Amino acid sequence: MLETLGEDKPRLRLRRPVDYLSWVLTVGLLAGLAYTLVTNENYRWPVVLEYFTAASIISGIGITLILTITSMVLGILLGLVLAIMRASSQPPVSALARLYITFFRGTPVLVQLIFWFNLAALYPRLSIGVPGTDISMPVNVNQLLSPMTAAIIGLTLNQAAYMAEIIRGGFAAVGRGQLEAAESLGMHGFTKLRIVVIPQTMPSIIPPTGNQFIGMLKETSLVSVLGVADLLQSAQSIYARTYETIPLLIVASLWYLIMTMTLSVPQSMIERHFSRSTRVPRSSRSATGTAARPVLEVAPKESLL
Known part of the structure; x- marks a missing residue:
């Protein structure tokens, strides 16, 4: 069997017995799994289909998506601040x-x-006011921290810690020489950020950020312990009444799988978009088959205005 590798050089690949054996084992494993899924009545597939589009399940999906998007957006913003603080030259910061x-x-x-859900046990009441004056507003922490609010705060603060390290790693991918070259060409502030920093940091930041986004989608299932009516909590409330535990867990798992696969599509598109700057055209490859070292080309100063 001929295969193309590298610079369109054909290579003959000989089939070995272990190749056929691996295919036989894989097909046999998948066939056995499909057979037990179809023939085992304990899965209760009619019940799965009945509750797959139930109103409470769809509502739980909406809560899950709201938690995921809100926590990720706030986590990225707070992570950016933490990454800047982490790289600060001030030791206390x-x-x-x-x-x-x-x-x-x-x-x-x-x-x-x-x-966070039980923060009111430490601070039952807070007072927000202007120092040195009598202007103050008492806050009932127990009423303020609803299960949904506590879930968003907890997920956001945790996500910000991971995003800070991801963003800091992206900033580290830009060499100091690149920044000095940009400044020597008259780039400052947003221009330097847009032309030099962002194109070089995105290929390093986007893949782990996408993984964090998908991980956040699954981590939202933990808020069910707070009583938030997310997807898992909605499934639990149904099987608590009907005792159809396995079918409802299958419903929740299928919806998590569908949402994860759906989010993977835009992640791949964004990764391909920002990886264009790191791709080397075939014509620029050397005769030895190695890629030529990419060179940062910057437009003249007049075109940057």
């Missing part, structure tokens, strides 16, 4: 960011969610 990242990455998300 950098130490504070390090402490935050260490704490929120070193404790389980479930523990953080339960802690």
Whole structure:
């Protein structure tokens, strides 16, 4: 069997017995799995189809998506601030960011969610006012921190710690020489950020950010312990009444799988878009088959205005 590799050079690949054996084992495993899924009546597929589009399940999907998008957006913004603080030349600022990242990455998300939900046990009432005046507004923490609010706060603060390290790693991908060259050409502020920094950091930031987004979608299932009516909590409330535990868990798993696969499509498109700057055209490859080193080309100063 002829295959093309590298610079369109054909290569003959000989089939070995282990290749056929691996195919036989894989097909046999999949066939056995499909057979048990179809023939085992304990899966209760009619019940799965009955509740797959139930109103409470669809409502739980909406809550799950709201939690995911809100926590990710706020987590990215807070992570950007933490990444800048982490790279600060001021030791107290950098130490504070390090402490935050260490704490929120070193404790389980479930523990953080339960802690924020029970914050009123530490601070039942807070007072927001102007120092030195009598202007103040009492806040009932127990009423303010609803299950939904506690879930968003917990997921956001945890996500920000991971995003801070991802963004900091992206900034580290830009060499100092690149920044100095941009400044020597008269680029400052947003122009330098748009032309030099962002194109080089995105290929490093987008893939782990996409993975974090998908991971956040699945981590939202933890908020069910707070009583938030997300997808998992909706499924649990149904099988608590009907005792159809396995079919409802299958419904929740299928919806999580569908949402994960759906989110993977735009992630791949964004990755391909921002990886164009790192691709090397075939014509630029050397005769030895190695890619030529990419060179940053910057338009003249007049075209940047």
